[in-house]
Amino acid sequence: MNCPFCRVPDSKVVDSRLTSDGRGIRRRRECVVCHARFTTYEWVQESAPVVVKKDGRREPYDRKKLFEGLRRAFQKRPISTDAISGIVDTIERTLSELPSQEIASRRIGELVMEHLSRVDHVAYVRFASVYKSFRDPEEFSQEILRLKSGSDTRPL
Numbered sequence: 001m002n003c004p005f006c007r008v009p010d011s012k013v014v015d016s017r018l019t020s021d022g023r024g025i026r027r028r029r030e031c032v033v034c035h036a037r038f039t040t041y042e043w044v045q046e047s048a049p050v051v052v053k054k055d056g057r058r059e060p061y062d063r064k065k066l067f068e069g070l071r072r073a074f075q076k077r078p079i080s081t082d083a084i085s086g087i088v089d090t091i092e093r094t095l096s097e098l099p100s101q102e103i104a105s106r107r108i109g110e111l112v113m114e115h116l117s118r119v120d121h122v123a124y125v126r127f128a129s130v131y132k133s134f135r136d137p138e139e140f141s142q143e144i145l146r147l148k149s150g151s152d153t154r155p156l
Contacts, residue, residue: 003031004038011038020082021089049095050102058102061095063088066108073116073123087115121147 001011008031015028024043030036049061070084091111095103109131116124128134128143 001029001040003034003036005036006031006034008033019089020086021093023089023093049098049100051108052102052104054105061103063092066091066112069127070112070116070123073127074120075126077120077123079120079123083119087112087119091115117147117150 002009003011010032011029012032013027014030014037017026018024019026019041024041027040027042029038029040031038050058051061052058067084067088070087071081074084091108094111095108098107113124113128113131116127124147125140125143129140132139132143134140134143
């Protein structure tokens with residue numbers, strides 16, 4: 001494993017643990033040259049699903065892309081990186097239970113919005129504005145009203 005600090009291709013494992021969901025391994029590593037510590041994660045690579053985009057293109061599922069989309073939605077919101085990773089894990093678990101290896105990007109977006117509507121309304125509206133391609137403030141207002149009228153009664 002290359003050290004992310006000095007790029008030396010040698011490090012030693014200091015600690016290994018299962019991830020919170022038990023599906024991966026978290027390894028704490030130390031560079032043998034600069035002694036910097038860093039964390040790596042390992043997951044079993046199951047047959048990677050293919051995401052079918054709105055325009056019909058197909059691309060391999062990318063966990064980092066989902067994580068970054070959530071991270072942007074939660075930007076400057078009171079949520080930890082571990083909590084975001086937990087949401088990604090939950091969504092991936094749901095996707096792995098689907099019978100098909102092809103998943104519509106729309107389905108992934110719906111799963112993200114379900115989680116965001118329960119966790120943080122501001123992050124939900126941010127994500128929805130991009131996902132649903134809002135064109136004007138009226139569409140924002142309608143989405144906020146829909147969110148307020150839902151079963152979740154937390155204030156926005």
